[in-house]
Amino acid sequence: MSLIHILAFTGGVFLAMQAAFNTQLGAILKQPLIAVVAASATSTIFGGLMLLFYHKENFQMTDAHQVPWYLWFIGGVFSMVGITLYFYTIPKLGISRMIALGLCGQLLFSLIAGKYGWLNLPVEPLTPKRLLGGIAMIIGIILINSK
DSSP states (O other): OOHHHHHHHHHHHHHHHHHHHHHHHHHHHTOHHHHHHHHHHHHHHHHHHHHHHHOOSOOOHHHHHTSOGGGGTHHHHHHHHHHHHHHHHHHHHOHHHHHHHHHHHHHHHHHHHHHHTGGGOOOOOOOHHHHHHHHHHHHHHHHHHOO
16 A cells, blocks of 8 residues: 555545544534634634645745635535534434445445546546446445444
């Protein structure tokens, strides 16, 4: 397993931990949307600090002008809705079921989006191996969600 694989795996662990902590916050406050706002504000603060201290390249305003206006916001909209849905469904389903279903949604979307190159993503052919992996994931989701 290479470093990039370990980093991807670790990212998944961190996202599951984030979901668990922020679900607690949303449940205590009885409002998952406040947990999303708190998480987003914290991400903004720490992301800004990381840019200040670790970003080696100079940001050029000319680069910012080349970005279509909607790219500044649309990712945040999808993030807010997705994270809110996570925080709302975890107390009702449990974290393993919710994460499994969420990963299934991510996997199926990524297979289709990759096949057609949606959203300017690199085209990735839907090979029999990849299709079999997607089917195995769906079977795993069914098993995780069965009693």
